[in-house]
Amino acid sequence: MSNGLAILLFTVFALLSGALLRFLLHGSRVPYSVALLLLGLALGAVAQQPWLPSWAGEFGQSIEHVAGIEPQLILFLFLPALIFESAFAMEVHLFRRMLPQIALLAVPGLIIATLLTALLVRLALPLDWGWPVALMFGALVSATDPVAVVSLLKEQSSRKRLETLIEGESLLNDGTAIVFFVLFYGMVLGSVTDSGVAEVGLEFLRVVCVGALVGLLVAAVVVLWVGKVFNDAVLETVVTIAAAYLGFIVAEHGFHSSGVVAVVTTAVLLAGVGRTRFSPEVMHYLRHFWEMLAYIFNTLIFLLVGIIIARLVALPSLGMWLSLLLLYIGVNLIRGTTIALLSPLLARLGIGLTRDKAIVLTWGGLRGAVALALALSVAQQSQIAAEIREQVLFLTAGLVVLTIVINGGTISALLQFLGLAQLPAAKRATVVKAEGLIHAEVADLLSFLRKDELLAHADWASIERSLEGLRLSPQFEASDPGPEEDLEIFYKRQLLESERQSYWNQFGLGLLDHGAAGRLVEAVEAALDGTPELGPRPKLLALWSDPPWLERLARWGWLHRTRFRHLAAVYGTLRGYLQAQQAMRALAADLAPDPAMADAAQRQIDANLQQARQCLAQLRRDHGAAVGQLESYTALRLLLNRQRDAVQHLADEGVLEPAESHKLIDRVEQRMFELARGRADALDRQP
Structure with missing residues (x-):
């Protein structure tokens, strides 16, 4: 089977498996990403087994092809789109307010975690690693993976501020981790001599600042381009896709800086100052497109990670399994220690940090595809001793599986235990009021429907009983409203x-x-x-x-x-x-x-x-004349909106054929575009 056909077969299977899992997991507390990872591990373990029927041979070959994917391809194919969607969907105002906390976790926090992890590897694990290898491994596994964390939070979290803090940290600490990983990786290979603190600091600033500058320039080009487009959903969406990948590739390959920082910068700028430059009618479509693309890529990458781990990671001795267990416990303790050391500052910066949220922040430090891709790049480096390569790959893969399955699988229970799965009492009280408005509207509709002759024989008593017991969610039940x-x-x-x-x-x-x-x-x-x-x-x-x-x-x-x-x-x-x-x-x-x-x-x-x-x-x-011109523009825009809605309504009713309705809508929107473009010129002609 050719590589292309094998990849196509895997993609189709992954999407069908994801759809089936999503259907089966509906209403359960098992995270979708955890289930996908376990399915990938199972597929990788059973593929190419001699007891499989002959018809499964081609599928086994596709699994083998996928397991041999290049590590760089994992990063360059999946990471830009997933990071862009996550940053683009964030509430920019909240992200800006929390940026001091996010930066504190992403830079000093990761440095502390890297040093403590290297110390753990050197002193507590039975591994014959020198300091360069230990530091390289510490940088490799200390960054929380944005793919894993973002996917989990969107399934489990109901706290926007906590979600933004964890998500923002995972998006930005990758830049810090890559700087140190590349530095220590060069030391292991002998291509980089020992560097001082000043050199490391300058290199970190260069990587982050250049990445941010690339992201800024890409965002500026996108804003200028889409500002000249009116209501072209396909074009404006394609431009954002190109922006995500172009910024990542240019930053990584062109300037050897942080592609993740470039993508995050582009996405945040487009979601903030750039949001008003996109056609207003396109934003809803644009966000739905990126949500769908993120779902597809998350399905593929979690399944792929499971298959790669099952196929490429060799089962080691009992001593290595014990080392993995110690490493998992130690990494969680190190993350807790790091957050505890930074908590006095975290509590005073941004929006603050409570004890319960610090616990969730600790337990939510998942590792995922980024750490695995870096470990695979180490495993393919022949200049490093084979034993060390196997140990790095096994420990990284094991840590990825354990954090996603154990931490990710229990985060929902932790949120429930800490009372963070529910809204705060005061906010819950306002939501209950909003729910009352919803029920009032339903009651008005009920009164209207009772008079409908086509519903004359409906069982209204049963319908009213059903409505009485209906609530939006148990978390909105009335309770003590708080102070x-x-x-x-x-x-x-x-x-x-x-x-x-x-x-x-x-x-x-x-x-x-x-x-x-x-x-x-x-x-x-x-x-x-x-x-x-x-x-x-x-x-x-x-x-x-x-x-x-x-x-x-x-x-x-x-x-x-x-x-x-x-x-x-x-x-x-x-x-x-x-x-x-x-x-x-x-x-x-x-x-x-x-x-x-x-x-x-x-x-x-x-x-x-x-x-x-x-x-x-x-x-x-x-300024009566100018205000009159502006009010005329507003009135005409309202009328054009109504005209477009009327055309669409007739098309929905089948009165107009699609071709006719599209032509009419295009004419109306062209007039809107001309109106918006000509307003400034018209104002200039005022006396």
Whole structure:
């Protein structure tokens, strides 16, 4: 069987196996990634066995071909896409707030873990390794693998902040680990002489900074490109795929820096400042595409890791099994020690760190495909003694299996035991209020359906009983809501989150341009930092104030664009802010834990509305012609949105053929594109 056909057969089998496992594991507590790894181990163990039937021979050959995959191919094929999806899906505001904690774990934390692991290998394990080999191995296994950690957290975690901390660490500590791995690997081979602390530090800074710069440049190119595209989901998605792989390859091969840092930088920038540059209609499609691609790649890589370990790792003596057990225990203790040493700083930086979250952070230090790929590269190096190569590969593979199966398989139980599988009591109280709104809507629909003559003989009593027992999730059951201070914080945070989502919804409808959406989101995220406050918003107030230099710009014809861009920013943010505040006021009473909090929130929102309306009235008095042009643009965009929706509705109803509806939608969207492009030029023509 040819290599290409063998890989195709394995890919089809992997996807079908993943689909079957996903179906069988639905509702269970067994993590999908753990089940895939165990299946890969089983497949690798039984492939090519003499007792298999003859028809299984070709499948066994495909397993052998896959087991011989190049280590670099594992990193270059799977890692860029998986890291990009993970970083792109992160909440950028939360990541930015937690960056000091993430950096502390990813750099000093990994250095401590590397040194302690090397010390463990030298002093506690019966291995004849020198310090260069021990340090190389320490760097190899100390970094938590982003592929394994991210996959696990998305299945098990219900705490966004804890998930971001573990995920962010796993994404960034790879750069630190690779610097030290390459350094000590060179020492083992004799190509690198002993280096001082200063040289190592400078090399680390070079690798990280160059990787970040590559990611920045790639993100800038993508932003410039997609900014010239309107609602082309295929093109904008393909550009992000190319960006993920291009940044990784250029950083790794072109500059010998960290490809992971480059990809993380690109993804975070595109998810943050670049989000408003993508066509609003494309973002939903784009995120779903990356989620699907990550699922496919996770299925392939966990199955592949299991097969590689089963096929390539030789079973050693009893002494090596005992060494693996000691190493597993020691690595977990070292991670706990590292976090304990850093906990005084971790508790004061970012959003802080509690004891329970520190325990989860310790137990969530999984190793995976990255560590295995580096170990395979060591195993293929003939300049290293065969015994050492076999020991490195066995211990790394064993550590990967044990951390994923034991730590990954029990993380859900640990979260339950520590009470972290449920939402905090105060937030749970606000979710219960939201659930009440959902049931109220269902009750209204129930009253309407009772009058439907096509449902005249429905068993309404049974239906009502079914609805009475229906709850979104047991974690939302009412309980002690906690201190009133916590209730108020979570209540305000939920209102601010709804305000931020309102801005993104307006941007998606084309009612806010990228500049206004970015300013409004930045303002509400500033209000979310620390103790959340509903108002006022100092940055917005500074923007809305009419500076004396604004009118002087009108005397200079070539500065018209600057003047009207400022007016457009003021009008856009005012309009978006007013609409979001009105929506937030409607939610304030429904979500409030008690009437007093609702009254206080509504008073602040009313003050926000009054202030914004006064600024809008002043803007209309001072710049009536420009505001009229902006309002005309907004009205036309609303009408074009409705026209596009009407065409799509008729297509869904079968009134229009697909070809006809596509042509009509293309015409409407072309008009939208021309409108957006021509707005600045039209404003420039204003007197």
